[in-house]
Amino acid sequence: MSTVSFDDDDDDEVARPRQSPSYQGEDTSVTTKLEIYAWYSYAIAAEVFAVVAVGAFVPVLLEQLARERGTFFSDRTKPCVDHPSGSGSTGDSTRFMAVRAENVQKEQCVITFLGSDVTTASFAMYTVSAAVVVQAITLICVSSFADYGPWRKKMLLAFAYTGSVVSALFIFVTPTVFYLAPLLVIIGVTCLGCSFTLLNAFLPLLVSNYPDDRIDDTSSDFELEALNPESSTATHRSDPEKLTRDLERSAKLSSTGLGLGYIAAVTAEILAIGIIVFFNKTNLAPNSPSLPIRTILLFVGIWWALFSIPTILHLRPRPGPPLPTQSKSVNRKRSAFLFYTTFSLSSSWTTFKRAIRLRQVTTFLIAWFLLSDSIATITGTAVLFARTELQMGTIAVALLSMTSIFAGILGAFFWPRIAAAFHLPPKSILLACSLLMECVPLYGLLGYIPFLQRHRVGGLQQPWEIYPLGAIHGFIMGGIGSYTRAVYAPLIPEGSEAAFFALYAVTDKGSSALGPGLVGYIVDRAGTIRPAFIFLAVLAILPGPLLCMLDVEKGRDDASRMARSCKGVEQEEEEDE
Template identity: 65%
Template sequence: MSFEDAVRPSHPSRYNDEDTSPTTPRELKGWYSYAIAAEVFAVVGVGLFLPVLLEQLPRERGVLFSDRSKPCVGPPGSGDAGKFRARAGDADREDQCIVRFLGSDVTTTSFAMYTTSAAVLFQAITLICFSSFADYGPYRKKLLVTFAYTGATVCSLFVFITSSVYFLAPFLVVIGVTCLGSSFSLLNAFLPLLVSNHPSHAKPGPSDDPPAYELEGLNRRDPSNSTYRFHPDKLSEDLDRSSKISSKGVGLGYASAVGFQLFSVGVIIAFDKLGLSKGNPTLPMRVILLLVGIWWALFTIPTLLWLRPRFGPPLPTQSQNGNPSARRNSSVLFYLAFSIRSFWDTLKRASRLRQTLIFLAAWFLLSDAVATISGTAILFARTELHMGTIPLVFLSLTSIGFSMVGAFSWPRVAARYSLSPKIVLIACIVGMEIIPLYGLLGYIPILKRLGVGGIQKPFEIYLVGIIHGLVMGGISSYARSVYAPLIPEGSEAAFFALYAVTDKGSSAVGPALVGWIVNRAGTIRPAFIFLAVLVMLPGPLLWWLDAEKGREDASRLAGEHGSGAAGGYARVGEDDRED
């Protein structure tokens, strides 16, 4: 790219300091780098070791439900430290291990599921309270980096959490998961900007005239102009480019997670050979989380250096009167109220976008199903199939390895058979439905007598992991690329915050219901009925989604909002800007 191309705006500016320069390869590398940094915590931490730690740490302090005098694990030096006690009473299933937490007795499995629900719920509240800042000034990048390094620090602190302070683990999980989800929401908010400012939008070939819709979009500086943005040809180009960038980011993130998981196997084996984990089975996992935190911090550095802030309009200010302490308190309340009002405004604007609402409803259900299946599978393998840490690592490796395959393969399949991103998502839902249906086969009497089929043997869950990985690669790659065109221009962070709130808010429901089912049934398998129904629900909604109409509606709304906002931006002078 020449210097002239690098500095040439890709579309007219709507306010002072808007960065409309073309997206550069270096900027894309900064965007990809954060996927490499944070996906390791998402996969190795949230997806594997944290659910195990949340079950294992209280188990070491728990007692059997049938006999409160018996601990759930053997004492150090007994030969079965850290392992399940023998079955009590019922020969067909293990007696439940319970622990006291916040004044109630809960099973250790429910302890993990309830913590997951609390974490995603708190994350949704955080996004509501603070996400609207990201569409103003440089706050999109500042908040991304702040959440990244806070999350990395909290992840590293798990090295100090032992069974004697197991009750602290949920609080660290809540903070870590909140930082992870919030930072990914902000990273996703850069995606529409990277796509819309891609140099191919403003760079015709040497002998080709620009398309008429590009000329109109570039020549008219009226912010309400929407011809360029929702033109069918540009929609197709942007969907394709968005899918490719998103898929590459997901693929690189999964690749880093797979590499780190292989490294974690070596760490676990080394601790076992040296005898460092004897009597302290969670130590290797806690050390791995320390290393995950360091990885997260290191690979955020290229994002910090290379990803441009892409300034939004100036953040509104309030008059500064009174003493400094009162001004500070007043400012905090002012911006908190401003953010909540902005989020409410985003909800009202989204309510006018029927296609956007259809997608968000589908995503609410789909993300809940995905999050609940992922967490339930690890706990099922741990408590029902009695799989140790290393087999669980290989189960996660299987799923993530095939997620990486799916992330790179689905775009090829879509191109080969001319499938739209929406159809790819529907195909992934069909694939995801196989998982709970296969788990329900364990209720068929003949298979139950055979002891195989319906995830009754450990090897079967690896087959489930393959299916889970392939469909997750498609869902992770295509969900945000389907949603991005449905966002009004200039509101990327606010609408991706709504996307994340829909995602994380729903993900608080499924794990809590699974925890409730386990508490009453004493086993995880009945939860497959709930999951089978949950996975089916988003399919019809996605089928009804009309992406082209949604893009047109979003562009029209951006024009209405922009024409009013343009004057507002123009009226904000230098004296009103944030220092």
């Protein structure tokens, strides 16, 4: 794991400014160890909610809460869950306690929600779709808060503690009020995505003010905001040596933060399994199979709040510059929040129109939309398939999540070595990962082969089969996570990194609404999840042809021409003024 070293005199809480501020309120103090640790601390805090809650237990809880109020798909008079009447049950309280005949062992349950009959699995998928739509819209509205003004840290902490409280509130969501769970999920997922965007906005500032005795006063005003393309506003390449050093530092900080976040997630997963084991050995929840999972989400909310405290104490606010149009605003009394939100929407629309003019950017974003949607849909469907079709308990699902995480870490480590060994460019690695993703739904479709059905093995008919498949999925995700940005970055016009990566983020988050919603529709009609693998197989193959068509070299040339054109227009406007 990468480490960050500082000189001894950098431990001071009050650091000397590195240069004269370029705008009113700019904080140019030297980045300290405490500030770096505070930045890491939030990654440790929020990654647990992302991996443990959203990735593993939230889909299970949504399905379980609905199941406890549902009836069988074939017979609407039979409840899916028969709660024990006595206190003698000490089995796995998180498993389904349903009255089933042998011929309905794997049948879906149905509930009535918002006036429609939906299966419990599709109930979870629809909730995920709604959550990512709201998250994407909110990201567009708050993007300027990451780049400009004094709101960056305030908004980060507001989203952090709202999300932590929402996670803790799941403890009160019983099956009788299961309809409140989707609302909490939507708020929690939105807070998670927005807080990470705001956290990433600090990365270029931390790197640009990193202590470095080799940088003199004339070059210290170089701020490499492109290191965090989701939140940066400009890129200045006047100092190639500093650019190289800042890229290395940014990679170290980013990879260390990601690694610490994954370690925290695995640690929390282990503690979550301990919570489930504790409930299984007591009589605390014989009538509420969802109580252990709700307790885990309470624990995750407390974790999120506690590990955000160092961020509150030691991460400097580092205000951004005023909005480019703020000084020209006629209506001075307008709400600052409304002003920033309006600017975000206007900037996003302008960026979208510019992206359409770049054919290679458009091709990549469409491919990324499909690939991201495929990843999110396969992940969510796999968890629900394990829960409903394979009848796996919560501990087994948690172990599946841990398997995928460990494989993802290995993938991030080995894919660069594969690329170096075979001299493959980033596009080839991304294309290979995209095509390999097809293995997951195709393996699920093997369950339709009569020979395998007779032997009841192969095609995800046995619970143990999903673990190696989860490892493959995680290994592929390690490559996709490592190389997607490397393919996209050269396609962006210089000076527009922030805006174009904001569009990238919206494409990533917004795409995850389509697939889960369609899978939910398929499950509602078929009464089982397995037919959805046909849709997943088609969805997984769609990004491949687009990535083959992508011409990175041409995209780089087009981006350079647009950057020169925009720069010429700006110079003409300055001369006219």
